[in-house]
Amino acid sequence: MTAAHDPRQNYLLAALPAEDLERVSKRLKLVELPLGEALYESGSHQRAVYFPTTAIVSLLYTLADGSSVEIAVVGNEGIIGVSLFMGGETTPSRAVVQSAGYAYRWQGKFLKEEFTLGGPMQHVLLRYTQALLTQMAQTAVCNRHHSVDQQLCRWLLLSLDRLVGNELVMTQELIANMLGVRREGVTEAAGHLQSAGLIKYSRGRIKVLDRAGLEARTCECYAVVKKEFDRLLPAITQYY
Amino acid sequence: MTAAHDPRQNYLLAALPAEDLERVSKRLKLVELPLGEALYESGSHQRAVYFPTTAIVSLLYTLADGSSVEIAVVGNEGIIGVSLFMGGETTPSRAVVQSAGYAYRWQGKFLKEEFTLGGPMQHVLLRYTQALLTQMAQTAVCNRHHSVDQQLCRWLLLSLDRLVGNELVMTQELIANMLGVRREGVTEAAGHLQSAGLIKYSRGRIKVLDRAGLEARTCECYAVVKKEFDRLLPAITQYY
DNA sequence: CCGTTTATGTTCGGTATCGTACACAACTTC
DNA sequence: GAAGTTGTGTACGATACCGAACATAAACGG
Secondary structure (H helix, E strand, C coil), rough: CCCCHHHHCCHHCCCCCCCHHHHHHHHCCCEEECCCCCECCCCCCCCCCCCEEECCEEEECCCCCCCCEEEEECCCCCCCCHHHHHHCCHHHCCEEECCEEEEEEEHHHHHHHHHHCCCCCHHHHHHHHHHHHHHHHHHHHHHHHHHHHHHHHHHHHHHHCCCCEEEEEEEHHHHHHCCCCCHHHHHHHHHHHHHHEEEEEEECCCEECHHHHHHHCCCCCCCCCCCCCHHHHHEEEEEE | CCCHHHHHHHHHHHCCCHHHHHHHHHHCCCECCCCEEEEEECCCCCCCCEEEECEEEEHHHEECCCCEEEEEEEEECCCCHHHHHHHCCCCCEEEEEEEEEEEEEEEEHHHHCCCCCHHHHHHHHHHHHHHHHHHHHHHHHHHCCCHHHHHHHHHHHHHCCCCCCCEEEEHHHHHHHHHHHCCHHHHHHHHHHHHHCCCCEEECEEEEECCHHHHHHHCHHHHHHHEEEEEEHHHHHHEE
């Protein structure tokens, strides 16, 4: 297994000039993120950030009554723990591994040192944070105006973009938690998509058969977020 | 009218050490923001940022079908135009003056110069941006889980926190646009609050009679956001 | 192989919000 | 003070989603 793991599998790290990446990489530690692990809890002091490579992580808010909502999803295009460089140290959200995989862990101390240099890393992190802002805002809009069917499509597409292959390991129950709706609502919506031949699922495995079909059926929110990520992140490479 | 206007009416500016504030102030220009003015439109290149003193500005997303939602509200505790220092230059949202008043305008060029110094201004702006992130995330949660009644309370409280006095100039129609619900829904919710003796309104003027009552009736979202702002922003002054 | 757990399917009444339509009342304009 | 505009009140059926209860069916563990 040669070159199985490389920091450049993460987009933000890949966007760094060689010398910066080399300096940073010395401090990175590859970690395995099992499904369901919480990288941090609401309000807890965060000690490190994570650059996912193959893992996908959800940012969730949990209400006093126990109900929850996903407000953003982070994969190999991003970083978990923006509050460490934004200055707040903690956030009211939780970060939970939605799809098992790997990530590079970076101590908060080293992150802050690098951030204050004001170089490419700072630039990349801030641009990513703006993309994250857009994703959260669009989630707010989507929660207000769109149907569960549309939101399920959006969610599948966002996850798909952060995975290799076309299969997700995820029960309807968990998707319901993410979307903040009932499990039955997801069953129904997923049923629609399956009858339409867009997906095929069974017991926690969802295979996407017709990606274009999902894109046609979802709301504009997916496209807005995707476009904004494409606008903000490729531009990274033009910085130098 | 002595001392009618002072940059320190804005919290972020007030948080700067004297020498920084003095340097920055030379470039600030006081502007009047009339009700309904758009400080920037979706996707348009932003040339300046605004530090409100007495004005309140809503960040709105508008959908293809014309419906809209407020995703955050900014008053004298914040700044309009975070994308200028985050690096994206534009955002998909609009910024509309919700309550007429004043703000200090700062050219993007000067902002960027100051930001790259990495001093107190950068620190303050990033912390504020994190607070904004929290507000957006909580809006997403609230849109999913809470009733119009609760959201109206939250909205009134957030506006009240950014105003002097207890009266808002705002029609139910406009509030409905902000919350992303029908005007009739707001009429009904406002009726509930009025019968309960919490507010009194007529033709675009809303007087809050019982603030504590509103706090009791709203969802936890208001408190979460408020607490997070209090945590992130007072801490600014402990930076030096 | 059998019992248990886990994932999904189905039903049913309840409710919040929607979309639409229209009435009325207050302020504005001429 | 008549006419128009603007802000609010009310009523109606339609519908998307909820909460709860229960049914089936696939995987798992002994």
